[in-house]
Amino acid sequence: MGHIQLKNVCKSFGSTEVLKDIDLDIQDGELLILIGPSGCGKSTLMNLIAGLEDITSGQIVVAGSDVSDKSPKDRDIAMVFQSYALYPTMNVARNISFGLEMRKVPKDEQDETVNKVAELLQIDHLLDRKPGQLSGGQRQRVAMGRALARSPKAFLFDEPLSNLDAKLRVEMRTEIKKLHQRLGTTIVYVTHDQVEAMTLANRIAVLKDGIIQQLGTPYEIYNDPANHFVADFMGSPGMNFVECIVFEDKLVIHSGSQNYQLSVPCSDAINRSGLDSVLLGIRPEMLTDLKPHENNPYIHEVIFDVEVIEPMGGDTIAIGKWNDTEVQARLSPESGEIADKGFKLQVDTSKAIVFDPLTGQRVR
Amino acid sequence: MNINKIFHINLGRTLIYLVLISFAIIYLAPLYVMFSTSLKDIEEIRSGNLLALPNDPTLYAWGKAWSSACTGSECNGLAPFFWNSVKIVFPAVIISTIVGAFNGYVLSKWKFKGSELLFGALLFGCFIPFQVILLPMAILLSKLGLSNTVSGLVLVHVIYGVAFTTLFFRNYYVGIPTELVRAARLDGAGFIDIFRHIFLPLSTPIIVVTLIWQFTQIWNDFLFGVVYSGSGTQPITVALNNLVNTSIGGKEYNVDMAAAIIAALPTLIVYVFAGKYFVRGLTAGAVKG
Incomplete structure (x- = not known):
């Protein structure tokens, strides 16, 4: 269902090559972490999967169908943004149901989904509030709720925890892991925090200069790094x-x-x-x-x-x-x-x- | 010591207030003179007490200015021209605001190759003096068959206003995070949906600013009004000029004053009621979306 394949994906902005020949096979139900220093192309790769940017060459296949030229709305992928990107004038309930509304889902079905998602994320008491009246952690939950509501083929998380304070970050991290275990949906998760990567991932892809340096389980990445960069990047304190x-x-x-x-x-x-x-x-x-x-x-x-x-x-x-x-x-x-x-x-x-x-x- | 201190502060304050009040009087004096003169009859004006309150207030001058004063050869007062202005201002303000909002939305969130250049060119439109475009515009209007018509004036004001309204909306929308657009696209919303459901509800402050700005600009315009209007389509500013310059018998200062106030009243009312939104909107755009 949520099987994502990237085949020889390249992306350049003008003459700058941001991603070079990326091959990645993300299994259905897998939580794959993309990690790397800033400017390594990890967010760009995520935008390519979402369809927010066009690939320069290569192919992206989601659940067996080539979506390389499809617009974001036809890819059935949901994304949680670093800044949450909640719609400021809409209340929590409408933020969650907006995607359903745009897809012409009947109103009572929307309400049902909103309630279900809100209950799952424990934000049912916040449904009438505006995003401005929520704390950082609550906004984070709403952002996830918005992604969940559509039950898409895959979720993309773009550094979702980087705006939270240290304690909350650890809590939400655990919660995301639980959520993933419960829903079993494919997740591609971008972060620059190697602790987050180690704790959450089924597999980690370490990116640098637009090239995947190593793809493997957290154990492999930590204990059997492919090169000096990977060894240096993962682990705290470092190797x-x-x-x-x-x-x-x-x-x-x-x-x-x-x-x-x-x-x-x-x-x-x-x-x-x-x-x-x-x-x-x-x-x-x-x-x-x-x-x-x-x-x-x-x-x-x-x-x-x-x-x-x-x-x-x-x-x-x-x-x-x-x-x-x-x-x-x-x-x-x-x-x-x-x-x-x-x-x-x-x-x-x-x-x-x-x-x-x-x-x-x-x-x- | 303590008493001295309080005294000191009070003295400072008093000075500040005195200065402020005296400036307020200087600025408000002409308005006062206009208003009191408009309520006097012509005999009283001739007696020469410019600053005195009217002895026997009368609305005669207001009535005449509105419905029977002569503006050139016709003597129907300002009323028909007032409605001309309304017919010009409302469509022009609304159309230029809508166009500006769309332009700003596209130029800030749907950038394309050359969009910055286009924005620069549009900005240039803000700095072109009116006089420069008079002749080409006249030719354009005649080619379109819109010379001397209300629609023609609406068109001129829309074209000239779009530069400003685009600037307002573009700068306001630049402050709204682009991630909202991305999130909405993933949610399945299209170009128009995103504008309608996300940007429009956020735009109240800048819409108010734009409406006030455009209303004032277009209502107060004289140059376009005098150049592109015909005998029946003149806006109120042109009619006011004609009214003041037409004198049959003696000069009726009270009628002139009433007419001037009538012509200025709509913008005055807009400022009194929406002025605070104007300031709020200007700063809201500057801080955060």
Whole structure:
């Protein structure tokens, strides 16, 4: 029903190519997140799917029919905008029913839908109000209600939570996830917030410079990023990147006035690549307090000169240097309190990945 | 100290009020003179007390100005010309406002290649002096067979007014988020639906501004009125001029004054009743949609 296929979609504004040859197959009922830095073309891609802008070349297929040249109203897709875009002179009920009204749905059927949607989103007590009299979260709900009312083939969400305060954002995020599980409708969701992406997505497409850098499940994107950009973009605090010299099949780091040789899972690939130095990528949660462990070749004990600590509550980020590059470790709050120069760090390289320092591509 | 302070403030205030009141008197004095003179009879005017209140107020001058004063060879007062003006002003104001609203809607929300250029060209229309277009317009009107007609004058005012009304509406609509248009398009609304259901209900302030502006401009117009009208189709401003310049026997200042007030009354009333919307509308457009 809500199967969306993008085939070789290109979009340029004048001579600027915004999207280059996008191929994307969004399954029925899937929640796909488009994420990327501002200007990467993610909102443009969304507008193309909605039909608000015309594709330069390629094809967009929704539920088996080519909609590339169809106007937005004939694509049966609903969209929730970043600014909500509620009609300011209409009350909540009419905002929700406007799409039905335009599609000449009988009045009693409209009312029925409005009530059903309002109940689902818990805005039934607000139906007579104007958007100006609503709070940010309520407007957000109305905007979703307007999209739901038409029961379209797919929903597009364009950074829907970015205008809410932090707490409300988390609440609404959960609510959107519940809603998706309940309705099972295809959702394409644009965001630049990687936490939102990780928590909501069935699959994530990471976009940069109009090219999909990687398409995969949140687990794949986080643990097996395709290149330096994806690894850097996803995760908070971000992945540590340290340029290391390759010695035999180990990586050399200098930490706390000592040199260490770290073994990594992809040592064969490093040897094959013939690189003298590589970029080591390791997430902060792999740099921890000493913990009991089995005899594991990927666990190293490293002296770490902690320069700054940032308590986050649940854990504490300790910042120091490896090879003169800033590195973040994730310590328990208790260790964080005592962390200082010469702190003993446990480094687990079993999930460490390695990049070519010049191209940023994975070595594997 | 404290008493001094209060005294000080009061003195300042008093000065401000004095200045304001004296300026108000200066500005209102002509209106007062016109009004009181229009209520005097000619004997009293001749006695020379310009500023005195009428001894024996009479509506004679008003009646004459309205229905029997001579404007050239005819002596039917201002009444027929007043209705001419009404017949010119109403269609011209309404048509130019509607056209302006549509233009503004398109130029702000449905931009096309060259739309900015078109808007620039339209803006240019605001700055063309009336005198420049007199002759070409006269030729155009005669080609259309509209010379010396009320419809011709309506057309002239619509053409000249569209530049301003477009400017008003375009600048107002630019402040309304374009995402509303996108949302409505996804909801299945077309070009006209979006205008009717979303933009029009938001437009009250700018419509009021445009109506007042156009009403005042067109009602007060003299140049187009005198150039493009025939003997029976003159607007009230032209008739007022003729009335004042026609004297049979002595000059009847009271009739002149009454006639001038009659000619000015509609715009005065519009300002008194809608002036606050005018100011509100102008600022509303500037802040947010």
